[in-house]
Amino acid sequence: MDKYIGKRLDGRYEIIEVIGVGGMAVVYKARDVLDDRIVAVKVLKSEFLGNEEFRRRFKNECKAIAVLSHPNIIKVYDVNFGGNIEYIVMEYVDGITLKEYIEQQGVVKWKEAVHFTTQILKALQHAHDKGIVHRDIKPQNIMLLQDGTIKVMDFGIARFSRNTSHTVNTDRAIGSVHYISPEQASGDVTDERSDIYSVGVMLYEMLTGKLPFEADTAVSVAIMQLQSTPRMPREINETIPEGLEEITMHAMQKDPQKRYQSAAEMLRDIEEFKRNPSIRFEYKYFVDDNPTRIVKSIDRVRATDSYTALDEPEEDGEEDDKKKKKHSAIPLLAGIAFGVVLFTVAFVIAVMWWMGVFTGQDGDLIEVPKVIGMTMEEAKLQYPDFAFEIKNTLYNTAPKDQIIEQDPSEGSKVEKGAAVKVVVSLGPKENVVPDIVGKDWKTAKATLDGAKIQYEVQEREDEETAEGYVIQTSPAVGETVKEGQTILVYVSLGPSQIPVTVPNVIGISEANAKRLLEEKGFTVGESVQVDSDRPINEVLSCDPKVDSTVTKGTKVTLTISNGKAPTKQATVTVNLPKTSTPVYLKVYVDGVENRDLRTNEIIPSQRPQYDFTLEGTGTSTITVRISTNPDSGFADYAIYTVNYDSHTVKLTQQNEFKDPNANSSKPESSSKPHDD
Incomplete structure (x- = not known):
């Protein structure tokens, strides 16, 4: 049994069960006893507490998610770093991974695939706007709720795309090999477009039920990501619309420059496709504009370790060993010669470039860098050889003060000190979510359209809200949303009839x-x-x-x-002595006088019985004392046993009453028990 199950972390998070195990952490279902809610607690495995790399990745995940707030991204509630345990407390999602759903379905219907992809892209656009690249987008890191909502999770290897340092550890590819982009597989610099490639692979898998590249080893798959061309999705599943195939393959272009440049750009094509499923975008896929032309023997040397004479005619009978060696040696020598020629040419070109042959007599032209995505301060600091001028400012989905356009464009040749005019983002316009909760959908829709707020409707059963009325919104009413941000509107289907x-x-x-x-x-x-x-x-x-x-x-x-036994009643009837002398009575319950039952003067000849009612549980002993003087001289007259549960009263002792006004006065010999 897991050592944390049944334990309470920091006196607050009561661990219930294991719901997931990853490479560096275990995820538990837990109850937050302070806020009385179910949460997910991601605990770093104890064997990695001493590993600074894993601890850095664990903290990085928290740092990444903490700045994000989107309905399609898992929320973080609490973190704990240091000591003998490190954990992140997150939103608990009751669902399955997208990978599990794909495995269940085999092939996902294209309308569902588009619905899921749209949500993933919206989550990524939000993360990219915050400067965060996920770098491990795969269906195992996507949660699917019963209502079709998508939640992106696991930002363990995410990084901030605008960090000043872009150094990448190239001795190993970061990410999951079947979904990583070619630049990740080669250990090159990654940016937002790497996530787009991974989305394309997921869309490919949903539509076809197959991964674009599969092999026996991870290394082989990584090489295929770099070099191989996948089968077109419609060759596997002919029911896929052509426009959706084009979107998928455009996202999977190996050259990041030929890919979608942002999640928003891919979303725009998907919205066009949703409006017109027969649309065609006329994208070109995997076309090499400058194909390499090398003699076949060199191609074979580069492509395989053991040369096969594919271009030579087959010889009948046994081949001479000399001929085999000769055939093997020719392409090898040709390859070496070709390599020497390439090295010489490259060296000459480098020297000529250094001498300014290609940039003019004085070598005074320099290349314009890419500054889109930077702030003006960052651009000026990093590229002091250019004069940056603000041409315009616009409201945009990009963060405030970020450069969104530049002129001249990246790669242009200009003189040192030349002006580069830029357009700077004012950030997204913000709107306040209007109060539409409790209103019918027609009214709510008109309100949202009037406020120019984008929305997505999700219907669900609700016991308290009538059918067709708004249950809630996410973000909530009164919160601010940026222009272009989509809010979720939950509309009631009415109470469940299950x-x-x-x-x-x-x-x-x-x-x-x-x-x-x-x-x-x-x-x-x-x-x-x-x-x-x-x-x-x-x-x-x-x-x-x-x-x-x-x-x-x-x-x-x-x-x-309430833990208190109910009280019951019993009535006691006392037969008084036959006398005309006035008497007074006191009643004791279990030896304690009940002063409320003390009587005034009673003349027995006029009132032969005295009745009183008691409340209690179980049994009690009732003693009745009598006297002709209200202040003294009281003696035991009758003793009763009372059972409240059975409502029975039993006379257990009757004593003689001595009448001071008569020679003798005998009481009744007995009194019958009285049942209430």
Whole structure:
């Protein structure tokens, strides 16, 4: 059994069960006892606590998600670094991974694939706008909820794209080999377009049920990412619309410059496709504009370790060993010669370039760098040989102060000190989410359209909201959203009509009963507390009754014990002595006088009986004392045993009353027990 299950981290997070195991961490389902909610706790494996690389990646994930706030990205609630345990507390998502869904479906319907991809791209655009590149986009890192909502998670190897240092460890590719971009596979610099490539691979897999590249080893797959061309999706699944195939393959271009340059750009094509599924974009795929022309023998030397004479005619009979060696040696020598020629040419070109042959007599032309994505301050600091001027400012999805256009463009040749005019982003326009909760969808839609807020509608059952009315929004009403940001609007389908059976909650605690009922889809009303000798808060009954069949969402009312046994009544009848002398009575319950039952003067000849009622539980001994003087002289007259549960009163002792006004006065010989 896992050592954390049943434990409480920092006195707050009660670990329930393991829900996922990754390379460096274990994810648990837990209850936050302070906020009374279910959360996911990602705990760094103990064997990596001493590994600074893994600890850095773990902290990096938290740092990345902490700056993000989007309905399609997992939320982070709390973190703990240092000591004997490091963990991140995140939003708990009740669903499956997109990878599991693909495996279940085999081939995902193209409309579903588009729906999922749209949400992933919106999440990535939000992350990219914040300067964060995920770098490990794959269906295993995408959660799918029952209502079709997508949640992107696991930012463990994410990095901030605008960091001043872009150094990448090239001795190993970062990411999952089947989904990484060619630049990741080669250990080159990555940016937002690397995530776009991974989205393209996922879309390819959803539409075809197959990965574009598969091999026996990870290294082989990585090489295929760099060198091989995948089969066209429609060759595998002819039902895929041509426009969607074009979008998929355009995202998977090996050259980042030929790929979609942003998630927003890919989203625009998807929106065009959704409006017109028969659209064609006329993109070109995997076309080498400058194909390498090398003699076939050299190609063979570069492509394989053991040369096969594919261009030579086959000889009948056994081949002479000399001929074999000759055939093998020719291409090898040709390859060496060709390599020497290439090296010589490259060396000469480098020297000529250094001498300014290609840049003019004085070598005074320099290349314009790419400054899109930088701020003016960063551009001026990094490229002091240029004069940067702000040509215009525009509201844009890019972060405020970020350069979004430049003139001249990247790669242009200009003189040192030349002006580079740029357009700077004012950041996205912000709107406030209007109060549409509780309104019918027609009214809510008109309000959102009037405010020019983009939205996505998700329908779900709700026990408290009528069909067609808005349940809630995400972000919530009153929060600000940036221009172009999509909010989620949850619209009610009405109460659930699914039949369910009321579980047996009799005899368990109120808290456990509520939890069980809520897990079964019931709502729990205010409990009714009654007197009972059962333990306090134990459930005595419920309405509707146990095992009755009702609709999901029905309200259940619990009747619980207050831990106090109910009191019962018993009436005692005292037969008074036959005398005309006035008497006074006192009543003692278990030896303690009940002063409320002390009588005034009674004349027995006029009132032969004295009745009184008691409340209690179990049994009590009642002693009645009598006197002719209200202040003294009281003596035991009658003793009774009272059983409250059975309402019985039994006379156990009757004493003689001495009348001071008569020679003798005998009481009745006995009094019959009285039943109430």
